[in-house]
Amino acid sequence: MAAEGGKLAGIKVLDLSLFLPGPMLTVMMADHGAEVVKVEPPTGDPVREMEPFENGHSVWFANLNRGKKSVVCDLKSEAGKAKLWDFIADADVFVEAFRPGVMKRLGFDYQAVSLRNPRIIYCSISAFGQEGELAHHPAHDMAVQALAGFLSVNDSPDGAPVVPGVPSADMAGGLTGLSAILMALIGRERTGRGDYIDMAMFDAMLPWCVHTAGSAIAGGEAPQSGAQRSLGGAAFYQVYETSDGKHVVLGGREKKFARNLLSALGHEDRIEEALRPAGEQDDLIKLLRSIFAQKMRSEWVEWFADKDVAFSPVLDFREAFDQPHIQGRSLLSESENRHHIASPIRFAGTEKRNYGAVPKLGADG
CATH class of the missing domain: 3.40.50.10540 (Crotonobetainyl-coa:carnitine coa-transferase; domain 1)
Known part of the structure; x- marks a missing residue:
C-alpha cells in the first residue's frame, strides 16, 4: 500500500x-x-x-x-x-x-x-x-x-x-x-x-548535454571527449589507475584543488597547467598517472584524508552500498x-518511511 x-x-x-x-x-x-x-x-x-x-x-x-x-x-x-x-x-x-x-x-x-x-x-x-x-x-x-x-x-x-x-x-x-x-x-x-x-x-x-556539447548546440563541430573539460580533457576531472589495478578520480577543476594537491605532491610549478584549456593538459595528466600508479587505492584514500581536494576512490556497488554514509542516511x-x-526525496520533519509491500500479480483486482 x-x-x-x-x-x-x-x-x-x-x-x-x-x-x-x-x-x-x-x-x-x-x-x-x-x-x-x-x-x-x-x-x-x-x-x-x-x-x-x-x-x-x-x-x-x-x-x-x-x-x-x-x-x-x-x-x-x-x-x-x-x-x-x-x-x-x-x-x-x-x-x-x-x-x-x-x-x-x-x-x-x-x-x-x-x-x-x-x-x-x-x-x-x-x-x-x-x-x-x-x-x-x-x-x-x-x-x-x-x-x-x-x-x-x-x-x-x-x-x-x-x-x-x-x-x-x-x-x-x-x-x-x-x-x-x-x-x-x-x-x-x-x-x-x-x-x-x-x-x-x-x-x-x-x-x-549543455555542459559538454556547447559547440554542437551553437551550430559548430561535435565535441570530442579528449578535448572536453568534463569528458577526459582535464587533469583534475580524470580517472587514474593505482598500483593495485584499482582506480581513483579527481573530480573538481577549481584552482584551489589544483593548488592543494600539487603543492602537497611537491609540484607547485605545475599548478598553472591545471588551468589550461581542456585538451592542453596531457603532460599534467601523464605526471599524475605516474604518481597515482605508485600507491594502492587504500593508501591514496588515507593520504587524501586531510587534504581539501575533490578526490574519490572508484568503488564497485558492493563497496558503495557498504559505506557508512549509506547507513548514516538510511x-x-x-x-x-x-x-x-530509499526515496531520494526527503522533507524536513518527515520520519523514516516503511516502504509498502511488493504487489503480487492481480492481488488487488
Whole structure:
C-alpha cells in the first residue's frame, strides 16, 4: 500500500507502464503517499521475472513497484476494457508507455479518457514522442542515447563508444515526466482541468548535454571527449589507475584543488597547467598517472584524508552500498526481508518511511 500521510496522499495514479521509466516515476509518487494502481497484462510486467531475486521477488521489480496495488486488465477484451474504465472514473493521473498509437487503437487515448474524466492528467512516455520522424522507431535506453549523441562521448580510450553504465534516457524520461505531472497537478488546482503530457525520453536527454556539447548546440563541430573539460580533457576531472589495478578520480577543476594537491605532491610549478584549456593538459595528466600508479587505492584514500581536494576512490556497488554514509542516511532499507533503495526525496520533519509491500500479480483486482 502507499505510504500514509505523504505529500501526495489522496492522489490516485493508474500506471500502465512496464520496465523502467514509468514504474520509476510512479514509485516515487507511491513512496510519498499516492495510491498507485499498477495495471498489468495477464502475463504481468516482464520485470517480475528478471534476476536477481530476493525473498521471492525480482530486486528490480521490488524496488520500482513497492507500495503499489496490482490489477490485471486484458485490454484486448471487452471485460478488461470495462475494468480499466472503472478505475479511470476517479483517477487523478494516468501513465502509459506503449508505442505511439497503441492507446488510441485500444480506445484509451487522452481524448477518450479526458471525455470521461476531464480532471485526469495523462502522461505518455515514449522513446521519441508521439509525433515526429522518429515517433515510431523502436528503441530502449541505449538506442535513444545513441541517436541523441550521448553515446559518442561515452567512449573508451580508443574512441569507440561503449555500453553505458547508467540508463540515462530512461531515468531522464521518468524524472522529467514526474516533474511535468506535478506541475500539471498544481495547474489543475487553478483551472480544474487535467492535461496531456507527451514525454519523450529523447527530448528529456538533450538538456543533459549543455555542459559538454556547447559547440554542437551553437551550430559548430561535435565535441570530442579528449578535448572536453568534463569528458577526459582535464587533469583534475580524470580517472587514474593505482598500483593495485584499482582506480581513483579527481573530480573538481577549481584552482584551489589544483593548488592543494600539487603543492602537497611537491609540484607547485605545475599548478598553472591545471588551468589550461581542456585538451592542453596531457603532460599534467601523464605526471599524475605516474604518481597515482605508485600507491594502492587504500593508501591514496588515507593520504587524501586531510587534504581539501575533490578526490574519490572508484568503488564497485558492493563497496558503495557498504559505506557508512549509506547507513548514516538510511539510503538502503530492509522491509519484508527485502532490501530497498530509499526515496531520494526527503522533507524536513518527515520520519523514516516503511516502504509498502511488493504487489503480487492481480492481488488487488
